[in-house]
Amino acid sequence: MSGNGMAGSMKGMGMTMDDNLQANMDEYLPLRDVVFKTLRQGILTGELKPGERLMEIHLANRLGVSRTPIREAIRKLELEGLVTMIPRRGAEVAQITIKSLQDVLEVRKALDALAIELACARITEEDIQLLKAACDNFEQMTKTKDSTQIAKADVELHDIIVRASHNDKLILMVNNLAEQMYRYRFEHIKDAAQHERLISEHQKIYQSLAARDAIAAAEAVKEHIDNQEKAIMIHLDK
Amino acid sequence: MSGNGMAGSMKGMGMTMDDNLQANMDEYLPLRDVVFKTLRQGILTGELKPGERLMEIHLANRLGVSRTPIREAIRKLELEGLVTMIPRRGAEVAQITIKSLQDVLEVRKALDALAIELACARITEEDIQLLKAACDNFEQMTKTKDSTQIAKADVELHDIIVRASHNDKLILMVNNLAEQMYRYRFEHIKDAAQHERLISEHQKIYQSLAARDAIAAAEAVKEHIDNQEKAIMIHLDK
DNA sequence: TTGTATTTAATTATATACAATTTAAAATAA
DNA sequence: TTATTTTAAATTGTATATAATTAAATACAA
Structure with missing residues (x-):
């Protein structure tokens, strides 16, 4: 615990401006x-x-920093x-109840519906291509059986769709919900048994989005x- | 800056448990x-x-506290x-652009629609009564011409509706959006010219909610x- | 034993101190 | 004058110190 505060910055590396313009x-x-x-x-x-x-x-020691950044991070997580937060007792990882998950799902359905509707109207040709690539990538990843990679590909794919709504607030909120x-x-x-279905669902979403068919897209997302x-x-x- | 940290707590007031069980x-x-x-x-x-x-x-001096609580509050506002946040430069009040407001409105419409739909199915008789009272109260307040009071009555009214959805996540999110x-x-x-219309709109929402008519309610809220x-x-x- | 004080230890809440960085100002050279 | 350094001041980022509070442990009385 040396008391310096560098974090990912390239510091004292003898790197000049010319090195990487x-x-x-x-x-x-x-x-x-x-x-x-x-x-x-x-x-x-x-x-x-x-x-x-x-x-x-404990966290401070574990992560090798002081309590200050820990506390500030907790405020955001809160x-x-x-x-x-329990005042004067500290923070604990939120308990997720069935009710709270149902609440999240309920809201998420509405926002995903909005996202796909907006995306149909606003998605660019570029993003349609990106989405296609992401669909293919997801399919590839299922073959690797590497759950982390599959999950990553899935997140990537959904991100493209939501971002295509071009509504920054919506993007933020959907991401927050997805996180929960x-x-x-x-x-x-x-669950490998789901993969085939997921692939075909993604395909359906992609196609209706590419065709800018809001009704079909909404249906595909709902499913x-x-x-x-x-x-x-x-x-x-x- | 005396260095104590009391905030709203009743401290050293000679109050015993018996005083207020x-x-x-x-x-x-x-x-x-x-x-x-x-x-x-x-x-x-x-x-x-x-x-x-x-x-x-500056804020710390102005509010009579140290920088720590200021920083933690800023994390949440962030x-x-x-x-x-601009790293190493600090925080500034977010610029509200027309685009950002439109984004918020777009999302809010979707969530208010969801809220009223859920409320129709889940509102209790008690809350229906509360809503009626809130409608009446709003009407009263418009007569006082006190904008702050009117706004408060309006917030109160909308709160009842959203809370009637019984979806805690939704309540949180709608409140956040409303805030923006x-x-x-x-x-x-x-704008006093709007008051009559607002009153009648509230009335319409109340009535369709009391009748649990989801379609009429959705329409009233949309309007x-x-x-x-x-x-x-x-x-x-x- | 059981319940109630009392003390101790652990932990959060707040304040302050120090370090690093940025911004503004002043000084210097073209 | 206009750029360019250099210096100084202000400000954030991080760490630590102190105060207040809570939770646990212990001691004591019923």
Whole structure:
């Protein structure tokens, strides 16, 4: 714990401006954001379990930083709904109840419907190509049987669709909602039996989007989410 | 700056348990939350203007606290989209563009539609009564010509509707969106010419909700929001 | 034993101190 | 004058110190 505060920045590396003219020197991230991402990752992957206390000194030692960036990261997680604060007792990983998941799913359905509707009207030709590539990539990944890679490809694909809505607020909110279900969605995607269906659902969404057929797209997305919901609910019961 | 950290808690008041048996002694709020609310209020009312820098020491001195709670409050405002962070330069009040407002409105329409749909199915008789009272109260308030009171009555009314959805996530998100438009909604509500229409719109919403007529309710809400949108857009152009 | 004080330890909440960085200002050279 | 360095001031980022509070452990009385 040397007391310096470098975080991803290239510091004292004898690198001059000439070395990389318009390079993105801006890979600087405040420690609070590094911690934020780390903790979020931990929560979403289940490494940090619901109900687990997040104690500042412990985390600080573990991550090799002071308590300040830890606290600031927790504030953000708090607003994101990933941790629960108990005043003067600290933070703990938010407990996810069936009710809270149902609530999230309910809202997500509405926002995904909005996203696909807007995307139909606003998606660019470029993004249609990107989406096609993402569909293909997802299919490839299912063959590798590497769940992490599959999940990543899936997130990538959905990201393209939501971004195609060109509504920044919507993008933010859908991402937040998706995040809350990440754990369960992950389990869903790990199930190889689902892969064929997922691929065909993606295909259907892509096609209706490419054709800018809002009605077909809405239907395809609804089916996709309903299936996801079922899978999650089944998974929750056990 | 005396260095104590009391905030709303009843401390050293010689109050015993007997004085108020099951009272809510828990009126304690961490300073960060006091600051959070204060800054948010400032931003939403326009006291803190878009683009204005939020400098920690200044705010700390102004509010009589240290930088720590200020920073933590800013982290939350950051995630809420009310302030923009520029690394190593600090926070500034988020610039509200027409585009960003349109985005918010677009999402809000979808979520309000969802809220009213759910509310139709789930609202309790009690809440129907509450809603009626809130409608009447709004009408009363318009007569006082006190904009702050009118706005408060309006917020109250909408709160009842959204809460009737019994979807906690939805409640949270709609409130966040409503917040982003507060400034402009306030201007809208100040316009006495709108009052009659607002009253009748509220009435229509109440009636369809009481009758649990989802279709009529959806229509009434749509009309209500569309009008609000128009008013805001007109106001923005000047 | 069981329940109630009392003390101790752990932890959060807040404040302050120090370091790194950026911005503004002043000085210097073209 | 206009650019370019250099210096100084302000500000953020991070770490640490202190205060207040809570939770746990212990001691004590019924």
